Amino acid sequence: MSNVSYFSGETFPLEMHKVRIIQKLTLLPIEQRAQAMAAAGYNSFLLENKDVFLDMLTDSGVNAMSDRQQAAMLLADDAYAGSATFFRLHAKLQEFFGLKYFLPTHQGRAAENILSVTFIKPGDVVPMNYHFTTTKAHLVRDGARVVEFIKKEGLDVSNDDPFKGEFDCARLEALVEEIGADRIPFVRMEAGTNLIGGQPFSLANLREVSETCHKHGILLVLDASLLADNLHFIKTREAACKDMSIHEIVLEMASLSDIVYSSFRKLGFGRGGGICTSNEELYKRMRGFVPMYEGFLTYGGMSVREMEAIVIGLDETLDEDMINQGPNFIAHMVTELQKYNIPVVTPPGGLGAHLDAMRFLDHVDQRQYPSASLTAAVYIASGVRGMERGTMSEQREPDGTEPLADMELLRLAMPRRVFTLSQVNYAIDRIRWLYANRRIVGGLEWDEEPEILRFFYGRLRPIGDWPAELVAKFRQDFGDSL
Numbered sequence: 001m002s003n004v005s006y007f008s009g010e011t012f013p014l015e016m017h018k019v020r021i022i023q024k025l026t027l028l029p030i031e032q033r034a035q036a037m038a039a040a041g042y043n044s045f046l047l048e049n050k051d052v053f054l055d056m057l058t059d060s061g062v063n064a065m066s067d068r069q070q071a072a073m074l075l076a077d078d079a080y081a082g083s084a085t086f087f088r089l090h091a092k093l094q095e096f097f098g099l100k101y102f103l104p105t106h107q108g109r110a111a112e113n114i115l116s117v118t119f120i121k122p123g124d125v126v127p128m129n130y131h132f133t134t135t136k137a138h139l140v141r142d143g144a145r146v147v148e149f150i151k152k153e154g155l156d157v158s159n160d161d162p163f164k165g166e167f168d169c170a171r172l173e174a175l176v177e178e179i180g181a182d183r184i185p186f187v188r189m190e191a192g193t194n195l196i197g198g199q200p201f202s203l204a205n206l207r208e209v210s211e212t213c214h215k216h217g218i219l220l221v222l223d224a225s226l227l228a229d230n231l232h233f234i235k236t237r238e239a240a241c242k243d244m245s246i247h248e249i250v251l252e253m254a255s256l257s258d259i260v261y262s263s264f265r266k267l268g269f270g271r272g273g274g275i276c277t278s279n280e281e282l283y284k285r286m287r288g289f290v291p292m293y294e295g296f297l298t299y300g301g302m303s304v305r306e307m308e309a310i311v312i313g314l315d316e317t318l319d320e321d322m323i324n325q326g327p328n329f330i331a332h333m334v335t336e337l338q339k340y341n342i343p344v345v346t347p348p349g350g351l352g353a354h355l356d357a358m359r360f361l362d363h364v365d366q367r368q369y370p371s372a373s374l375t376a377a378v379y380i381a382s383g384v385r386g387m388e389r390g391t392m393s394e395q396r397e398p399d400g401t402e403p404l405a406d407m408e409l410l411r412l413a414m415p416r417r418v419f420t421l422s423q424v425n426y427a428i429d430r431i432r433w434l435y436a437n438r439r440i441v442g443g444l445e446w447d448e449e450p451e452i453l454r455f456f457y458g459r460l461r462p463i464g465d466w467p468a469e470l471v472a473k474f475r476q477d478f479g480d481s482l
């Protein structure tokens with residue numbers, strides 16, 4: 001439990017679970033890691049997992065399941081229509097969010113597709129605390145413009161505000177004044193705001209957003225994919241909520257929103273996705289798209305085994321001992337890195353530890369993708385796979401201009417219940433070495449740049465031969481160590 005105190009006066013996370021199934025890992029020698037990165041076009045998405053030691057690419061669909069989840073999967077009821085598994089999941093979601101209707105989807109972005117095709121007309125504007133890549137891609141495809149009303153502290157990497165994911169309602173008021181509420185189909189609030197370093201918003205802020213939206217007749221949509229982390233932070237950082245149970249917080253968050261959607265690859269330690277609402281009219285407007293894009297209304301593209309795992313995973317999400325594991329490991333990593341002056345996003349958020357590539361590689365021009373370079377360099381130095389969250393994750397404007405990201409981050413995601421503290425300490429050690437040798441690392445340029453969601457499968461090449469220099473320096477410092 002996080003509130004155990006230690007005789008030594010130190011603080012470190014303590015897992016309230018034990019490991020009962022293991023998977024063997026391989027740590028390749030650095031020369032092979034450099035080759036694997038070159039073969040992957042310096043894009044960590046294109047690495048083969050067999051070449052990865054610690055996979056910190058994401059916390060999506062890779063969280064460890066519990067014994068209870070695995071057991072439930074064996075009891076799944078297979079049916080195209082009307083499976084008992086679906087009704088168990090529906091009942092669990094009704095209990096969890098207190099919302100009446102549920103539309104299943106194969107994952108979170110499929111829910112975003114349905115929201116977008118249902119509610120967006122060309123020329124609409126969708127305000128949100130901050131965009132997520134797949135969300136924005138759908139909305140833009142359907143002709144909307146996304147505006148981000150994150151409060152100003154949110155984009156300041158080293159600001160210690162406990163709720164950097166908060167939405168600035170004054171900017172929504174100004175937008176309504178300017179374009180009218182009719183052009184704003186909904187406001188989207190993303191729990192555990194992904195692209196700014198897994199930063200939460202407070203329950204007080206959600207109350208204010210809800211009130212502002214509803215005053216103008218605008219729908220409020222909550223993206224609950226990273227809800228578990230946000231719940232932990234509301235519970236531990238928002239004084240007014242310290243006596244609320246996790247479930248009371250969830251119920252209030254859902255009741256403030258008109259629609260809640262989620263990736264269950266994150267929330268509920270499962271796979272899959274879905275949309276919940278208590279509004280019958282909204283439910284009926286979205287419903288027809290589920291059989292069209294996803295599958296019948298009682299599975300929506302998910303396997304029954306996945307659905308059973310979510311049922312149990314949602315119960316586990318209400319257990320502080322379960323949902324604090326990710327944030328506590330992340331806090332350990334961030335605090336350790338800070339001890340060595342390594343630039344990281346603070347305060348520690350959910351999702352993962354985020355290195356600030358703009359400062360880590362302050363000699364690399366932002367147009368040469370410093371966070372993609374840092375991602376490649378960390379893999380070469382350690383076998384740890386992170387994810388670029390910077391300019392490469394942006395999309396070009398229709399006229400071909402390239403927006404520079406607000407932040408250049410390397411995300412080292414912390415899949416829940418997967419890694420041990422010694423593995424995290426290894427990653428910290430290698431990042432320290434890389435930081436000491438950061439001047440070796442140069443930028444990247446495109447080899448092959450896809451038009452849509454380019455970060456997923458685009459290929460780059462190094463500017464200069466810095467990967468070889470990094471390998472040589474590693475050998476000089478570490479001899480024949482892995």
Ligand code: F0G
Nearest residue numbers: 058060107108109132194223225263265
């Ligand atoms: N919303 C948020 C906040 C997310 O983090 C994600 C996925 C989605 C929606 C889409 O859900 O993947 O199930 O289709 N985030 C993953 C990540 C991809 O690695 O951060 P999905």
